[in-house]
Amino acid sequence: xxxxxxxxxxxxxxEAWKLLEQSIAYYQGxxxxxMAVCDKTQIVLNFDHCFVRDFVPSALLFLVKGxxxxxxxxxEKTLKLQPKKNQFNAYTPSKGLIPASFRILLTDGEESLExxxxxxxIARVTPVDSCLWWIxxxxxxxxxxxxxxxAMQPQFQQGIILIMELCLATRFDMNPTLLVPDGACMIYxxxxxxxxxxxxxxxxxxxxxxxxxxLICAGNEEIVTAIDNRLPLLRDHIRHYYWIDMKRLNVxxxxxxEEYGQKAVNPFxxxxxxxxxxxxxxxLPKHGGYLAGNIGPSQLDIRFFSLGNLLSIICSLTNEVQSxxxxxxxxxxxxxxxxxxxxxxxxxALENEEYKIFTGCDPKNIPWSYHNGGSWPVLLWFxxxxxxxxxxxxxxxxxIEIAQARLSQDEWPEYYDxxxxxxxxxxxxxxxxxxxTGFLLAKELMQNPEYxxxxxxxxxxxxxxxxxxxx
Amino acid sequence: xxxxxxxxxxxxxxEAWKLLEQSIAYYQGxxxxxMAVCDKTQIVLNFDHCFVRDFVPSALLFLVKGxxxxxxxxxEKTLKLQPKKNQFNAYTPSKGLIPASFRILLTDGEESLExxxxxxxIARVTPVDSCLWWIxxxxxxxxxxxxxxxAMQPQFQQGIILIMELCLATRFDMNPTLLVPDGACMIYxxxxxxxxxxxxxxxxxxxxxxxxxxLICAGNEEIVTAIDNRLPLLRDHIRHYYWIDMKRLNVxxxxxxEEYGQKAVNPFxxxxxxxxxxxxxxxLPKHGGYLAGNIGPSQLDIRFFSLGNLLSIICSLTNEVQSxxxxxxxxxxxxxxxxxxxxxxxxxALENEEYKIFTGCDPKNIPWSYHNGGSWPVLLWFxxxxxxxxxxxxxxxxxIEIAQARLSQDEWPEYYDxxxxxxxxxxxxxxxxxxxTGFLLAKELMQNPEYxxxxxxxxxxxxxxxxxxxx
Numbered sequence: 001x002x003x004x005x006x007x008x009x010x011x012x013x014x015e016a017w018k019l020l021e022q023s024i025a026y027y028q029g030x031x032x033x034x035m036a037v038c039d040k041t042q043i044v045l046n047f048d049h050c051f052v053r054d055f056v057p058s059a060l061l062f063l064v065k066g067x068x069x070x071x072x073x074x075x076e077k078t079l080k081l082q083p084k085k086n087q088f089n090a091y092t093p094s095k096g097l098i099p100a101s102f103r104i105l106l107t108d109g110e111e112s113l114e115x116x117x118x119x120x121x122i123a124r125v126t127p128v129d130s131c132l133w134w135i136x137x138x139x140x141x142x143x144x145x146x147x148x149x150x151a152m153q154p155q156f157q158q159g160i161i162l163i164m165e166l167c168l169a170t171r172f173d174m175n176p177t178l179l180v181p182d183g184a185c186m187i188y189x190x191x192x193x194x195x196x197x198x199x200x201x202x203x204x205x206x207x208x209x210x211x212x213x214x215l216i217c218a219g220n221e222e223i224v225t226a227i228d229n230r231l232p233l234l235r236d237h238i239r240h241y242y243w244i245d246m247k248r249l250n251v252x253x254x255x256x257x258e259e260y261g262q263k264a265v266n267p268f269x270x271x272x273x274x275x276x277x278x279x280x281x282x283x284l285p286k287h288g289g290y291l292a293g294n295i296g297p298s299q300l301d302i303r304f305f306s307l308g309n310l311l312s313i314i315c316s317l318t319n320e321v322q323s324x325x326x327x328x329x330x331x332x333x334x335x336x337x338x339x340x341x342x343x344x345x346x347x348x349a350l351e352n353e354e355y356k357i358f359t360g361c362d363p364k365n366i367p368w369s370y371h372n373g374g375s376w377p378v379l380l381w382f383x384x385x386x387x388x389x390x391x392x393x394x395x396x397x398x399x400i401e402i403a404q405a406r407l408s409q410d411e412w413p414e415y416y417d418x419x420x421x422x423x424x425x426x427x428x429x430x431x432x433x434x435x436x437t438g439f440l441l442a443k444e445l446m447q448n449p450e451y452x453x454x455x456x457x458x459x460x461x462x463x464x465x466x467x468x469x470x471x
Numbered sequence: 472x473x474x475x476x477x478x479x480x481x482x483x484x485x486e487a488w489k490l491l492e493q494s495i496a497y498y499q500g501x502x503x504x505x506m507a508v509c510d511k512t513q514i515v516l517n518f519d520h521c522f523v524r525d526f527v528p529s530a531l532l533f534l535v536k537g538x539x540x541x542x543x544x545x546x547e548k549t550l551k552l553q554p555k556k557n558q559f560n561a562y563t564p565s566k567g568l569i570p571a572s573f574r575i576l577l578t579d580g581e582e583s584l585e586x587x588x589x590x591x592x593i594a595r596v597t598p599v600d601s602c603l604w605w606i607x608x609x610x611x612x613x614x615x616x617x618x619x620x621x622a623m624q625p626q627f628q629q630g631i632i633l634i635m636e637l638c639l640a641t642r643f644d645m646n647p648t649l650l651v652p653d654g655a656c657m658i659y660x661x662x663x664x665x666x667x668x669x670x671x672x673x674x675x676x677x678x679x680x681x682x683x684x685x686l687i688c689a690g691n692e693e694i695v696t697a698i699d700n701r702l703p704l705l706r707d708h709i710r711h712y713y714w715i716d717m718k719r720l721n722v723x724x725x726x727x728x729e730e731y732g733q734k735a736v737n738p739f740x741x742x743x744x745x746x747x748x749x750x751x752x753x754x755l756p757k758h759g760g761y762l763a764g765n766i767g768p769s770q771l772d773i774r775f776f777s778l779g780n781l782l783s784i785i786c787s788l789t790n791e792v793q794s795x796x797x798x799x800x801x802x803x804x805x806x807x808x809x810x811x812x813x814x815x816x817x818x819x820a821l822e823n824e825e826y827k828i829f830t831g832c833d834p835k836n837i838p839w840s841y842h843n844g845g846s847w848p849v850l851l852w853f854x855x856x857x858x859x860x861x862x863x864x865x866x867x868x869x870x871i872e873i874a875q876a877r878l879s880q881d882e883w884p885e886y887y888d889x890x891x892x893x894x895x896x897x898x899x900x901x902x903x904x905x906x907x908t909g910f911l912l913a914k915e916l917m918q919n920p921e922y923x924x925x926x927x928x929x930x931x932x933x934x935x936x937x938x939x940x941x942x
Contacts, residue, residue: 086641091704094641119645120732123740123768126644169640170557170565173597173652174590181644181666183768190769194665195652233562257834261591269594273832297594297654298661298831353824360769361744364729 012408013443016436019412020058023433024070025050027104028111031070032077034058036101038412039431049101049116052078052130053186057381057437059137063144064444064451071141072150078102078134079159081115093117096162098134100127100188121188128184128200131163132207139210139471140454148471152218160211161223167204168226176233177201177295186307187371192350192358195296198242198308202291205234206315209457217469224467231460238291238317241268244302245289245325246281252300253277270300283336288329289322293346304329304337304347310382313389315457327392330383341375341406341421342399343383349373349419364427368419375421377403377413378438384445388452396446403439412436483879484914487907490883491529494904495541496521498575499582502541503548505529507572509883510902520572520587523549523601524657528852528908530608534615535915535922542612543621549573549605550630552586564588567633569605571598571659592659599655599671602634603678610681610942611925619942623689631682632694638675639697647704648672648766657778658842663821663829666767669713669779673762676705677786680928688940695938702931709762709788712739715773716760716796717752723771724748741771754807759800760793764817775800775808775818781853784860786928798863801854812846812877812892813854813870820844820890835898839890846892848874848884849909855916859923867917874910883907 023038024031025048033050055074062070078098086095093099099115118126138160142151150156173179178201182194185203193199212227244252252275255266280302290309293301313323330337337344349367350358359365365372380403387396407413414432415425445451494509495502496519504521526545533541549569557566564570570586589597609631613622621627644650649672653665656674664670683698715723723746726737751773761780764772784794801808808815820838821829830836836843851874858867878884885903886896916922 091645091647093645094643096641097643117645122729122731122735124645124738125768128643166641166643169642170567170637171640172565172568172599172637172655174562174564174588174595176562179650179652181650181767182770184643190767194767258593260593264593267595271832271834274827296652296661296665297596298833299653300831354828356745357825357828360771361742362769363742 009404012404013440015408016412016440019431019436020061020433020440023058023436025104027073027077027113030073032104033070033074033102034433034437036433037429037431038433038436049103050074051101052098052127052133053100054434056133056137057378057434057441060140060381060451060454061437061441061444063140063454064448068141068145071137075134075138075141075156077113079155081113082131082159082162084158084162091119093119094166096131096166097127098131098163100130123183123189125183125188126181127188128178128180129186129203131166132200132203135160135163135207135210135214136203136455139214142214142471143454146471148217148469151214151471157215157218157220160214161220163207164211164215164223164227167207168223168230176230176237178204187345189362189365189371190358190360191346191365191371192301192354193294193305195294195299197294197301198238198291198305199311201234201238201242202308202311202315202317205231205238205317206311206455206457208234209315209460213469213471216467217471221467228462232462235317235460238312239319239322241295242291243289243322244280244284244292246284246286248289249277249280249284268295268300269298271298274298275300275302283333285328285332287325288332289325290329291318291322291326304344306337306343306345306379307382310379310386313386314382314452314455316459319459323386323390324392327386327390327395331392331395335420338383338399338402339375339420339422340402340418341377341416342403343375343379344421345371345374345376345379345415347373366426369417369426370415373419374425375416377407377415378432378434381438381441381445384442385452385455388445388449389456393446396442400439400442400446403442407435407439412439480875483875484911486879487883487911490902490907491532491904491911494529494907496575498544498548498584501544503575504541504545504573505904505908507904508900508902509904509907520574521545522572523569523598523604524571525905527604527608528849528905528912531611531852531922531925532908532912532915534611534925535919539612539616542608546605546609546612546627548584550626552584553602553630553633555629555633562590564590565637567602567637568598569602569634571601594654594660596654596659597652598659599649599651600657600674602637603671603674606631606634606678606681606685607674607926610685613685613942614925617942619688619940622685622942628686628689628691631685632691634678635682635686635694635698638678639694639701647701647708649675658816660833660836660842661829661831662817662836662842663772663825664765664776666765666770668765668772669709669762669776670782672705672709672713673779673782673786673788676702676709676788677782677926677928679705680786680931684940684942687938688942692938699933703933706788706931709783710790710793712766713762714760714793715751715755715763717755717757719760720748720751720755739766739771740769742769745769746771746773754804756799756803758796759803760796761800762789762793762797775815777808777814777816777847777850778853781850781857784857785853785923785926787930790930794857794861795863798857798861798866802863802866806891809854809870809873810846810891810893811873811889812848812887813874814846814850815892816842816845816847816850816886818844837897840888840897841886844890845896846887848878848886849903849905852909852912852916855913856923856926859916859920860927864917867913871910871913871917874913878906878910883910 177196384396411430413428648667855867882901884899
């Protein structure tokens, strides 16, 4: 880079850090989290909420900068919002859930926290991802501070165990994956991601890995046994059934249907006609592949979902060859997946009848907008982390360059629209906190690869990975 | 009826009873259940399986005829197939589940039972309905025999409690309804009935009612408290959010969207554009209405599903006015819902893109065939029971007349196809047991309205319905 460019980049980063500072919410005099939008002059829906999922890149940034107090306070206060008992009332949050968001209320000069578990959300979507992210943040906090005693406090161990019990509870079906309603994660509007969507499964895997470490250190062996049983099953299920590359597509294309019995080659009874196999066979590069969006009865969602795929690389849910293949795909289909703004939340968009049927005619999720094929700058940090993990740092660098040429002058929008991501999102808010933190975290991860350790896991091997506290 | 007609009907019934006799499976010398197909010369897939859901009308018939041994044996043996412990293995059946089906294996002269919990089924669908039906059959058995001691045996109480724990377990979301994967009930192929389908919710309600009575008699109060909390919430949720009539359609049509907060009028954020409101406004009679197929985030499935609607009447999940409105609708839209064979499993069929997207291009569920708008004679008994319950016996009589004119000469097919149900199902098996038992049970219910008591429940009123054993 030329000197002039370096100074522009420095100005940009300084601006971003300043905005992040403005987004910090204070509760009873202590910093508690970051609000969804940095610019307090924008009075828009939910602008004053602190969303758990939005806080993730903020938390990681605060940790690498040694500002542990904010993250500790966030973890302590959100833990207090977790219901500890079942209330035998189907409209109150279940034991173990962590809210999607909270906000600070001021009543007669008294501050209090108001949680939202989905009961106030548009369409009453369930924030299944929150409790999984909460464990991942807690694990990162312990890694950064080396303060395992913090997580060993009884109330934290109880919090982790309640989440694990919720996720590992006896269920109707017999897959190692988690069954959730539509829109239970970052994509929190109806998008045909009911059932067993990849994002939830990869978060579940990462949370299991994190919880295992945190529980072992405190000697909570019983629930660790349950985790140790689930981890390899979940991993192998995803690596096998969700994986799509040319070799696998050839198998799917020739699937026989209506197979009965345990030896079925096509156990989910996928009809090849339901797969756009010709488009896929052209799109898939020779050495590329990815994890499908969803698997269910006669259902194989072949959309590429970025968060799920990138997080799978980061937490070693995919194997080494698969991780490289995903990065190959991103590189070779760069225009579709990255384009003018890293990166597409999913590809391709649902169009025409599919759009109408799967979104329920959602005017916000029109094709190539918002959750339906929009581009989300926050995903930049996931891409950079996956690039670091796979040693493909050039991919991270290229993506950061694209982002930093636009984000500041576009006033840090929430999302971009269009097939190439060149339009600022139709209803995008400006100065969206996680757009800013996603960019800053991506920069940090490129400059300091060791920060990846906060969020990354190696291959899980139950033989070698015996039970000792390594935090 | 003329004498000649009466004698034809008698011959028909005699034939049906004889076929039912042939379908009985014997295990270790005792009658255990009925096989899916009566005609043992047909070696077709699953012909030798005893399906729990298929056995329901057989069980009720055996009970009214005083042949208690078969039902008792069925309940005892299936209870033994219920897993009593969690096996920490996501591919083995969960604690509490009852298999979809079982068959009798003969190995070296030794008979044994092999259960199928969905792990061998086509598309690996989960039989969520089996455990709910099991409780309903047990309750009917106790009502018929007055042998409450049978259900008070510790292993039966444990069986009921395990099912209740499975259904009432802590879950992610905050609705009183049960979240299930696609195809978890009678419609066991992908049909866009993921989430909170009506059939499961009405079975859940009936099973909660039955379990409550069975548990109170044995003094198991703790789980009864959980049931008492859930019942009114589930009932009110279904009666309000699932209900569609002209008045409600007018509200839905003018829904505002994107409402945030607990006071939202449109909490599920339904977009009116996703509803074929014009078709519906023409189709809905002035005094008719029904329960929608499903409710989820931005999703209102307006298809009419017969089993769920009729069972809701039978178990008083709908209120009296709603029950009458459903019967009005059936009467006024007779050609669509009954036509040439009682009755359509759902209406209308998924066609064109909807068919492709929701079924995954299933060649068995093409429009107006099988689960996708086919006509199922087994539903005749549900229709007759609902007709008795609402005092609309003429509807039951009309339906029986249509069925008895065709069933025997068509060799008792599994299902019929076409918009009017005039075609024998494309892949329908002949001499399907529940086609025969559905017909016989409908006849019994018309002749002996008191038999309805075996399967029916009055309005649940927690104030009046205090805890005493009335079985």
